[in-house]
Amino acid sequence: MSWRRWVKPEVYPLMIPIVGVLGLVATQLVRNISTNPDVRVTKENRAAGILENFKEGEKYAEHGLRKFVRGRTPQIMPSINDYFTREK
CATH class of the missing domain: 1.20.5 (Single alpha-helices involved in coiled-coils or other helix-helix interfaces)
Structure with a gap:
């Protein structure tokens, strides 16, 4: 109710x-x-302090979506953009 x-x-x-x-x-x-390599939840991992784990950080930052989008044009609808921007 x-x-x-x-x-x-x-x-x-x-x-x-x-x-x-x-x-x-x-x-x-x-x-x-x-x-995330900078987030440590367990007590043992927190006791390790600051780690120089550049490979793990790069793996976290360069995730699959970023790799998929890299090299593509930043357009939502490229065919419509091409239609309105081409010279007549």
Whole structure:
């Protein structure tokens, strides 16, 4: 009963992007905790201090999406851009 009081049908379109952003934030937090070389969760790893792990840091920074996008043109719709920018 109280759910209907606070969440009205007009709010549903706002909840969709909020839930999407929360999903992205959760994904980034899990990625940082699990694979970031600068984040140490266990006590043994924290006791190690500052490590010179350049290979691990480069592996973290050069992830798959960055490798996929590198070398591509930064356009959303290249065919439409070409259509409107070509000389007539």
